[in-house]
Amino acid sequence: MPLKISRISATLLATTIAGQVLAQESVTVVLSEELENVEPCMAAKSNIGRVILQNVSETLTELVPGAGLQPRLATSWEDMGGGTWRFTLRDGVTFSDGTALDAADIVFSLERNKSDKFVCETGAKYYGGFELTTDIVDDLTIDITSDPAQPILPLLMSTLAVLPSESNPDAFVDQPVGTGPYTFDEYARGQYIKLSARDDYWGDAPTVQDATYVFRSESAVRAAMVEAGEADIAPNIALQDATNPETDYSYPNSETVYMRIDNSTAPLDDVRVRQALNYAVDREAFIGTILADGTLQATGMTPPSTIGYNHDLSPYPYDLDKSKELLAAAAADGVPVDAEITLIGRLENFANVTETMEALTSMWQEAGLNIKLQMVETAEWNEYYSKPFVTDGRPIMVEAMHDNANGDPVFSMFNKYGSEGVQSGVADPKLDEMIATATAATGDERQGLWEETFAYVFNDIVADVFLWHMVGFTRVNERLDFEPSIKTNSELQLSQIEFK
Amino acid sequence: MKSFLGKRAIASAISLIGLIILVFFLSRLTGDPTNLYLPVDASQESRDRFREIHGLNDPLIVQFFHYMSDLVQFDFGMSIRRAEPALDAVLRAFVWTLQLAIITMTLVTGSAIVLGSLAAYHVGGFFDRIATFCSLIGASAPDFWIAIVAIVVFSVHLGWVPTSGTGTVLHWILPIGVLFIRPFGLIVQVVRGSMITALSSAYVKTARAKGVRNRPIIFVHALRNAMLPVITVIGDQAASLLNGAVVVETIFGFPGVGKLMIDSILQRDFAVVMAAIFVTAVAIFVMNILIDILYAVLDPRIRY
């Protein structure tokens, strides 16, 4: 027995390192989930992006909320016509391993992003449906050509993390090297990630000298850690934990919640039924109760800050009588409005999702619709949400939350509303045409075309039930001078943090 | 004893292989992981490439033979999600879990046996009532209650211990405290019940009648007799800790094997699921062998 005890205490001591004390110039960020890997080409996943993007790895361009597309590693870019864009790289940029940034690194990063040895999130999410070819003009100039032409190629470049061409082309890296203001020091799996400031960064030296990331999945614990002074920033705390207006910031998080309706099965193939679904929801009642104050009622798939968002559309008002009238009219024409409609909800999709779905179900039941709620885990939900849909001939609505923080509807519209779109519940040739034209257009014309497309989806075909543009909460320690923004969902730039 | 161990090792190895086969095929019934790994907008081309890279296009039986031939060389494959060898991920987490389980169960065993025996000594007495009440409430209260209330009280308000995480000895206090409660409540009850029977049994009475007035001796004799069900239940509770203490791991950010296993099941990261089950199964099998040996040590009449 004494032997056993001494062995146990030895184990205890072995795991003892100095307690975490919040030092000046160091910050601790508590994230809601562990990073499954730290590969820069997976940074389109928000949990990975928040650590890596613009801290360790940088991009050619950067989308700044309120200021539009800004230079980062590229100082300028110009449209050469024929789908070709010329990017001029910043001079004097080095990677944290000491090598200089040149055009070959961009080529390597683009190719690696579409590697056939592994599937990159960024590549799969943003770089599908067109081919990119590159042409190195000189060390600091590169031509990128896309086929078919992409008017938003510079915007796309804000998603591509640049790696040095010395990186492993065949496997994920576990010690990412980038041009950013911080070096990636250590990842103790399950415990923490540490970054520290570089002294040879090309830009302004950041105030924060080192950062530790830890992982807690319970929102109440993340909030408690900031309160107890163990952490400085807790992104993504739940509405009910955001109780202190001094430290808890709310901000639009670029997520839109909607009901995807399969427009091809009765009774959902009738536009009056879809209108009735829209009129029967008291969107307002959720805001400030189950959902946070500041949540906006939605009329489209992307957040209002997106180019081409139609600000003239107003949400469907809550009108139970109108809803019942529409259903009665549809029933009179022989539409089977009393058929059981399955409502698929995704478990753990956002805070309070189950309550939200229960409340929606009862609102629709109030209108006389026969709705049956089924909450499923992500793997099963995918089968309903993406084509080929599981239908068994049943009318089905799928609850989904869509994230578009990239400022352009092109990242949403084709997949959600094109006839060939992976999650599209509609097949409308006119809409296909509108999406294609808007995708190819530029400037003000592009904006106008997208606005028309939004209006058509909302007013004419009433494709889906748009619900809300969501807000997120981040708790920030009072010693920091930092305000979260719409980008905090996908990246968290340590260099923007100052101390009070 | 030697022949017992030999036979037992063979039988355990066979059931381990059975377990691996069972888990391999059953877990594959839970769907294709492709959609879980790729963004919802990914093209068919990316999906096909993903399946090709991870060998998901092969017939199941071919995948199985690939898996088994790797396994013979102790290669459990790569985790799709974590991009590292599955066994590395599992062993790293299991070391934490094992420490947690050993410390917790040692504390539980010691304290529950003492408290349960004392309660049994005066059945229906004041001490017995209090011990029974507390242990039952502990054993049936939701563990996350205790965990979150403990964080709010001891970390946020009192500031005695860190809220969560790892690093110092202090970090272990809350997770162990929370994990301690349920097995403790259960085992106190089992010890108490078992001791009541043992203390009223014929031979203890005989001993008393013969004039053995020494309480400790009576106690030790009765305890020895009462231990069989106690050890079994301790084993059962230890096994559930070895399988991972999910609530504690989730709330305290403790890097154990339970959350790893759950995430891997939900993400269909089969290599990790298999490795995790393999490692925990070995631990549980070994523990059960030790328990069976302990039966024979405690009660020499038991033969296998």
Next chain:
Amino acid sequence: MALSEQTFVADAPPAWVSILRMLWRDKFAFCAAVFLLVVILCALFGPTLLEDIATKQNLRGRNAAPFDFSLHWTMWLGGDALGRPLFARIIVAARNTMFIATGAVICSMAIGTTLGLIAGYSSRMASQIIMRLADVIMSFPSLLLAVIVLYMLAPSVGNLIVVLAITRIPVYLRTSRAEVLEVRERMFVQAAQVMGASTNRIVFRHILPVVFPTLVTIATLDFAFVMLAESSLSFLGIGIQPPEITWGLMVSQGRPYLTTAWWLSFWPGLAIILTTLSLNLLSNWMRTALDPVQRWRLETPRQKNA
């Protein structure tokens, strides 16, 4: 056998009177019995009487605090995240909760004990097979089992019971087998063997009564475990789904609100604790009332009569 039991009942004062008398003597057990009776009544009649009130939403009365006696009595324990009365919901949830917990605990106990008795009292081969099977079940994660069942079969309450029962089998199996190993060496069992009693008779009349109290102790605490575990499987979409409710589901739905609206998970949690406590107090009383050692002695003369 049936005959001897009848004689016993005829000789004594009516059995239920003497049981009630014994129950009255132990006040804790008496309260426990009353509480369980209330729970059973809730389970039987609650859903019929209160279903409508329990599902009526009121988003503006979300998380209403408890003990506001100016409200309808169903709101005295507060409102849940959708403003539904917690008290009514707890009463309605009693049916599903008791059904699942009783089903799972009784199934696992019956199957586990039977297999354990067989393993302890039959050939080494059979014993080895059963015990290694138990090892396999013990190391098979219940969540994986749940996901598999979910994918192969439709989600239903029955499947939920199956999943929960399977995961709890090993503890009963191992406990009963360990006890058998010891008990079968005891004097009275060997005596019965010598006297030519059949194996069945030895196992069920002599060994089971000795093993049983421990199993009941485990079972009563398993009740709480199963009620809580059930809710941890609900998040997979297996078993009980909203708007259906169980206490376990209510507890886990209240989890995000624990620091801001404690009553959401506290009351259903209290219901689980009180049920477990009552079951345990009652089983402890039963153990005292029907001590197996005593009963064995009481039974011997009756066997002569038979």
